[in-house]
Amino acid sequence: MNTMTFSALAEPNRLDIVELLLNGPLPVGEIAQRLDLNQPQTSKHLRFLSDAGLVEVQPVANKRIYKLRPEPLQELDSWLDSFRRIWEERFDNLDVYLRQLQQKSNNDGSGSK
Amino acid sequence: MNTMTFSALAEPNRLDIVELLLNGPLPVGEIAQRLDLNQPQTSKHLRFLSDAGLVEVQPVANKRIYKLRPEPLQELDSWLDSFRRIWEERFDNLDVYLRQLQQKSNNDGSGSK
DNA sequence: CTACAATATACGCGTTACGGAATATAACTG
C-alpha cells in the first residue's frame, strides 16, 4: 500500500478537495471558491494530489480542470480486504497469544535460542 | 471521515505496525524486533496509533500487548462507498462539464449574479 | 503585440513530525 495516498488524504483541505471532485471535474478557481481557499494553496494541494495520483488535470482553454483518478482509492479498497477478512473471523486472538506465552514460559528453563 | 486515520497510516513504520498486527496482538518488544525499530520509536508510533484509535493496549504482567481496533478501518471502508458508487457509473463527466461551460458562455453577455 | 484571466511557482515563516539518545516509570524476580 502506497503511503502517499494516506499522506494526501491526511490533510483536511485535500480531503475536502477529493470529496468535492466526487461530484465531477472542476477547474482550480471553482475548487478554491467552493472550499474557501486562496488560489495558491489550492494549486499546491492539487499538485500534491496529482503527485499522489489521486487527481489528473486536463487543460481546457485558459483553465485546468482536475478530476479524480480512481486507481489509488481502488488500491486502498483492496488493501482493506485483508482487514475485512479478519473482522469476520475471531479478530481478538488475545487469549490465543496468552496461551502461547504461558506455554513458552513453561518449557523455557533453558534459554534455547 | 477522520483525517487522524489517514495521518496514522501515512507513516510507513506505522503502516507496517498495523499490517503486522493483522496476524494478532503483540507486545511492544516483538513489534520493535520484527520491524527492526528501536524501542522508543515503536512506543511513540504505538502512542500515535492509539490516539488515532487504530490500536488498543492491554497490560499483561510486565508487557503491554497491542491489538488492532477495527472501527477506524471500518469507517474508512464505508467512506470508500461513495467512490465505489461512482466508479461503476460514468466517472469521467468531463464532457458534461464542458457542455455546461459552453452553454454558459453563450448566454453570458450580462454578468447576472 | 498589449492587456488580462487563470494557474503555478518561489520565498519566508511558524509549526509540526520523525529519529536518536538519555532518562523515567512500572512490574517482575529473588
Place this chain on the structure above:
DNA sequence: CAGTTATATTCCGTAACGCGTATATTGTAG
C-alpha cells in the same frame, strides 16, 4: 529491598508541511 526487564516519556536537531504574499507562466482577446 536491589536488580532487571519492558515500556513510556523527554529533549534535541533536522526536515517537511501549510500558509500568505509576491511573482512567474500560460492562454485568450483585442
